[in-house]
Amino acid sequence: MTDLGALHRETAGRGGPRLPGPDVRATAPEGEPAPTPRRGTADPVKALLHRHRELCERAVDPLEIAAGLEAHGITDRTAARFRHRDVFSLAEELYARVPRDGGTQPSAATALPRVRADWIVFTLLPGALCVASLIALRLTHGQTRLLAAATGVLAVALALRAALRRGPLSTGDPTSAASRRSTTASWTCWLTGYALLGDGLLGTAITGGPDGLPTGTAEGDWPLTTAPVLALTLSCAPAAWTAHLFSARARRRLVSSRGLEDFAASVRPVLFGAFALFLCALGALGALSAALLDEPSAHPQTLTLGALLFLARLLTVHGFTHAPKVVLAATVTAQAAALATVFAARLPGCAPLAAPVDALATAWGPAALPTLICGAAALTLLIHASRKLARASAHTHPEQPR
C-alpha cells in the first residue's frame, strides 16, 4: 500500500491526492500517511458492506459482487485499502460476511395479459354480423337473397379472421400462423358448412333427395339450420373470455406453484372449469338463437361442434398445432365419408354401405351423426388438452422479437 501511495504522489505531484475511501469526498490534511480512511474504523470493510448491502445480499456468488463493485468504480487499488489483493478477494469477504437468511420471497407476479377493448369488440363482431346477415336473408328474395347470403358469409368470415388475430384467441405469431391457418381454416369451414346444411342434406338424402339446391330457408326440400351457426358465431366472445380466463389463471398458478407436478394438478381443474363455462355459455346462446330464429333447438350438435372448435383453438393458441390439425381432419373425413356412403348406396349392389348411417338417422335423427363424430373428436381433444395444457412450458410468454 505504501507503493500505491508513492505511485500517486509521483504521478500527481506534490500535494497530490490520496486514495479515497469509498465514502470519502475530501482528503485528509497533508503529510499524513495516505491510505487512512477519514472516519477511521477498525473494520473498513464494514462500511463498504453497509453501502453495498443490497448488492451483497442478492448476489448468488462472489463474482457477482465483484462485477457489481467494479461497476461502482472500485478497482484493485481501492481493494488494497481494505487489505485485499484484488476486487475478487474483497468480494469474497463481502460474500462470506453478509448474512443470508435464505428465505426468498416468490418472484413478483408476471404481467398478466390485459383485457383490452379492441379484442372484446372484435370477438363480438362475428355474432353481430351473423345476426345482420340472417335478418337480411329473412327480408330478401330471389337474386338479392343470394347476394345477401354471399355478403353475409364473407363478412362473418372476415370478422372471424379479425377476432382470431388479436386477444386471447390469437397465436401471437403472425408469420407461422399464416401458414397454419390455411389448413385448419378449411376444416373449420367444412364443419360450419355441415352444421348449416349437413343435417338437411342427410335427412333428404336418406329419403331419396335432394331434388334441388337449398332455398336458404328452414323449410323446403333441403332445409337450412341456421341456429347452430348463429350460436357458434355468437360464442366467439365467451370463447375469448374463457380462454383469457384460463391463461390468466394458469399464469397465476404458474407463479404460485413449487413444482411441475403441482402446477399440472392445479391447472387441470382450471381447464375443465373454463371448458364447462364455455359449454354453458354456448348452451345458453344456442337456446337464445333457436328462440330468436324460431327453429328447433339443436343443442347436441351445437355443443359438440363448439367444444371441438374451442379446444382446437385453445391448443393452437398454446403452441400445440399438430393434434388439432389431425383431429379436425379426421372429423371432416368422417363426416364426408358418412355422407358419401349414403349417396354411394344408390349405386347398384352397394346398398349395405348406407346401413350404419341409415340406422343411426332413423333411430336418433340426422343430427345424431355430427353429434357423435364431433363429440368423439372433442372428447379426444379434451383428453389431449388436459395432458398438454397442464404443462408449464405451454404457458411461457411468447417470445419477444427484437
Added chain:
Amino acid sequence: MRIGLLTEDGYPYVSGGAGLWCDRLVRGLDRHEFDVYAFSRSEAQEDAGWVPLPPQVGRVRTAPLWTAEDDGVVYGRRARRRFTEHYGELAAVLCTAADPAAPGTVRAAAPGAHREPAGTARPASEADRFATALNGLAELARDEGGLVAALRSETAVRALERACRAPRALSTAREARVPDLLAVAAHLEQALRPLSLDWYEEDGLGAVDLCHATAGGAAALPGLLAHHFFGIPLLVTEYGVRLRTHYLTRPDSSPAVRSLLAAFHGRLAAETYRRAAFITPGNAHARRWQERCGADRAKLRTVHPGMDAAPFGEVGESPESADPHTLVWVGRVEPAKDLVSLLHAFAEIRKEEPRTRLRIVGGPSGAEGADYLGHCKALAAQLFPDEAEGPHSVGDNPVSFEEIGGPDLPTAADAYAAGAVVVLSSVVEGFPAGLVEAMLCGRATVSTDVGAVVEAIGGTGLVVPPRNPRALAEACVSLLRDPARRERLGAAARARALELFTVEQNVAAFHSLYLETVARTPVRRLLLNDDGDPLPFATPAEAHVPGHWTDRAPRAVPAWATDAPVRATTPAPATEAAR
C-alpha cells in the same frame, strides 16, 4: 492459412460495436483467407447490411441469435432419451456447480453443495461433465436436428426440475419455482442456439485451419464445437469479459435463475478457456477476470486494441498549436463519465487559474445521457456566470458544450488539439479509447484511476482517484502552470501510444499468434481416395506455409495428390450467404 472468424454483434454488420477492429484485422492480414461466421443480435442489425468486405474474406455465413426457427423435427423415443440424458447432465452440472472459478483454487464448498465422492478431482470432473453434455447436445443436433424444439419442450423443463430437486443441488437452485425453471430453460435455449447451426460440416468450420472467436460466450461456442468435431484450434479474444457482462445484465431475476445462469456462463467461459489454444484479453482487467474464471496463464497473451494513429499524426507533431489555458474533455456524455465531478473540479481550477476554459466535446448517449447532459449544462450555468472581456463585449461561459462535426471541431483530432490538457473524469471505464487518442495527439492528460486507464497511460500522464474533484483540480492546475512538463508528458504519451496502441501492433500480434497456434496444434486432416483408403501425403508440407502458396510459381505436386480427394465424411449441403 484459412481463418474462421467467429463474431457476434459486430463484423461484418454495419451497426456492430466490435466491427471496426475486426475490419482492421481482416484488412491487415491480407495474406490469409478469412471465413466469417457471424451472429446477428437483432433484426435491425441484419437490415442495416454489411460493411464492404475485402477480397481475402472468402465467405460469410450468418445466423441470428435473436430468433430461432423450429425445424419441425419431432424426436423419436431414442433421440428423446439421448436429449434427456445430455440435457439432464447439463442441468445437473449447473445445479451442483458451486463456483465457476479456476480449477485448483481451494475454497469452501457453498452451503448445500457437498463434495464429490472421494478420489475425483472435483473441478476437472465437473468441467468434463459440462463439456460432455454440451458436445452430446451438439452431436444430437448435428445427427437429428430439432434441438430448438427440444430445448423449449417440457422434457427440458422436467430435466431442469429434476436436477434442481436432486439431493446435491445448490440451495439457491433448490428454491427454484416453476417460473424460474421456465426462465432458465428459455435462456438456455437462447444460449444454445449456436448448437443447431449447420456450420459444423467438412466444408464449413471443418475446412478452416484456425477459429478466431472475437468474443467469449455465444461467439466462442461454434469454435468449441469445431474443436470437438474437427480438432480445429481456437483463439479467443475478449475485450470485455462476457461473464462479467452477464452478471451486470440480469439484475431482476430471482436468485435461482441468477445462480443457474451464472453457473452456465461460468462453466461455458471455463470450458472456452480450457479448450482455447490462446486467449487474448484486451487489457489487464479482462485478463484478471479470465484468470479468475479458470484461464491458464500460459495461454494468456494481452493484445491491446489498436487505434488508427494517422488522423492524429498532424496534431501530435505540433504540440504548440494548443491553447495553454484550455482543458478539453472528449467522449460520449453519460452518467458514468462523472462530468459533475469535472465541473466541480473546474470550479477549483478557476480559483487558482481564472483564465482557464473548459471545453466538453461529445454528444449524449441515449436518453439517460441526454438527461445527464442537460443536468450538466444547468450545473455549469449555475457554477460559472457568463463573463466578458470588457464592458462592451458580449459575455461567454467558460464552460462550453460542443460536438464533434461542427464547424469549430470537424474531427476528433481537432477537439484534442484545442486543449493543452485533456481530462478524463470517468468513474467506470473499460479500455479508455479517448485517452489513447489524446495520447496519440501528444497531449498531457489527467485521468481518473478506473478500468484500464493506468495500464494505458503508464507513466505518461497524471492519474487521480475517481470521484475526487479536488485531486483532479490540483493535478490540472499543476499541469496548466508547467508548460515544459506538459510538453514532456505529451511527447512521452505519444511515443507510448505509437508503440503499444496502434493498429499495426494489434495486427502483428494476431498474425504471430495465428502462426504460433497453427504451428503448435496443426489440424491433421485424413484424406481418403475413392475407395475410402487413406491417401498418404495428400496434404503437402507447403500447405502449412502462410500465404497463397498455390498462387505462386507451380510446385512439383504429385498428380494423385491434386485430383480432388474425398474427405472422410461426405459434406452435407450448406446454406451460404451470397457475397
